[in-house]
Amino acid sequence: MRTDYDVIIVGARIAxxxxxxxxxxxxxxxxxxxxxxxxxxxxxxxxxxNNSLAMLREMGVLDKLLATGTPTYKQAYVQLEDAVIKGIFPEVNGESECLCIRRTYLDRILFEHACSLECVHALQQFRVTALLREGEVVTGVEGIESGGEAVQYKAKLVVGADGRRSTIRSLAGSKCLASIPTDFASYVGYFKGFCQENEPCTEFYKLGERIAIVFPTSDQLHVVGLMFPLANADLASRMKANAETVFREVIQSGFGETSFALRFQKAEAAGPIRGLLGYDNDWHEAMGKGWALIGDALSFKDPAVGQGMHDAMYSARLLKEVLASHGLENFQWEKMAAQYESELTDKCQPLFQVACEMTRNVPYTPEQNMVNRLIAAHPRATSAFLGMYNHANGPGELGRLIGEMLSQ
Structure with missing residues (x-):
């Protein structure tokens, strides 16, 4: 096996x-x-x-993902207090359908798709322990292989794609540029026998201090997310002791007046409830001499905005374009980093800021409730609202449209 590469990528999931x-x-x-x-x-x-499905189709892997039988959807039902926003996600790059596929399928299929290329060599169960350097420039990694042997591999660039607790980010010394702690605990479970009222869709509810999210997913299941304030220590303690029972209690008490709570009573858990007790919405320095970050290693944001998968793919493709425009010889690290940071900021920062707002447990003001009802009542505003999430338009376009409506 060779020990010298153009690029070493640490982390082999979606990013x-x-x-x-x-x-x-x-x-x-x-x-x-x-x-x-x-x-x-x-x-x-x-x-x-659907904007992410467009990228997957361009990569030639979408048909393999759809072959798992995971259902697609194109509609959203969003309840924000007394405002109910229903609509279809705007089409992006010819794609109209969205997909919530389990990671056991997604990561394996993407991994195998990448490894099918002659230029890509993969090592599983390899743990990075150090970065190699020549002066200030990272030149490779040292790690432990599955058999316990310590080895070194060299490359012109090392990329951290290893998640929100990135080892590469830490070893490279990437600066944290923004960090907004969440006010919420977040729990996720898979359920069978959950019925949606019409065709498959995503459901989102924010009532008081609680948030619930539903997606149709693989294996004839639905994934249900539940968020409640971290400050409710008693609830968090009870959730640790008996997660499914308390998960159900919170849904019935917090969303009892919705059809979601009634339909959820008939659903059966298809595995353990798993939780995340606190996290930061963070944004890190994206590139330095000999290293770069993509996906959650670069920026983790509140799961309620649903941007993690898109940002993982987008940052990966953008980094490839940056490398293509500068080449792999005689690196101009400052110029490359500036281009990468600038384009990431333009594309991903607007919804990062939305995530930072959503992660705060702050009641809607009367003005915001009025705006939400306005969005619900006008199809153009509904389309622009949903279009934020699939990048058909930015938050600024929605704001301008609302401003026009209010001024009429």
């Missing part, structure tokens, strides 16, 4: 596998490593809006 495929297609020699082994699950809401 890392996407980058490995894109670079392999371009002829780069890639080493893709992961501390785990596929297929394996990970705590995630794993939703892909």
């Amino acid at each position: 890392g596998a996407t980058l490995a495929y894109e670079l392999g297609q371009a002829g780069y020699k890639v080493l893709l490593v992961d501390k785990g082994r596929f297929p394996s699950d990970v705590l995630s809401t794993h939703n892909l809006f």
Whole structure:
């Protein structure tokens, strides 16, 4: 096995596998490593809006994902206090359907898709322990292989695609540029026998201090997310002791006047309820001398905005374009980093800011309730609201439209 590569990617899930495929297609020699082994699950809401499906189709992997039988959807039902927003996600790049596919399928299929390329070599159960350096420039990794042997691999660039607790980010010394702690605990479970009222859709509820999210997913299941304030220590303690029972109690008490709560009574858990007790919405320095970050290693944001999967794929594809425009020889790290940071900021920062707002447990003001009712009542505003989430338009476009409506 060779020990010298163009790019080493640490983390082989959606961000890392996407980058490995894109670079392999371009002829780069890639080493893709992961501390785990596929297929394996990970705590995630794993939703892909139709703009992300457009990227998957361009990669030639969408048909493999659809072959799992995971249902697609194109509608949303959003209840924000007394405002009910119902509509269809705007089409993006010819794609109208969204997909919430389980990570056991998604990550394995993307990993195998990347590894099918001759330029991509993969190592599973490989744990990075250090970065190699020549002066200030990162030149490779040192790690432990599955058999316990310590080895070194060299590359012109090392990429951290290893999640929100990224080892590469820490070893590289990437600066944290923004960090907004959430006010919520977040729990996720899979359920069978949950029926939606019409065709498959995503459901989102924010009533008082509680949030619930539903997506149709693989294996004839629905994934249900539940969020409540971290400050409710008694509830968090009870959830630890008996997660499913308390999960159901919170849904019935918090959303009891909705059809969601009634339909959920008939659903049966298809596995354990898993939770995340506190997290930061963060944004880190994206590139330095010999290293770069993509996906959650770069920026983790509140799962309620559903942007993690898109940002993983987008940052991977953007990094490939940055490398293509500068080449792999005689790196101009400052120029490359500036281009990468600038384009990431333009594309991903608006919804990062939305996530930072959503992660705060602050009641809607009377003015915001009025705006939500306005969005619900006008199809153009509904389309622009849903279009924020699939990048058909930005939050600014929705704000301008609301301003026009209020001024009439």
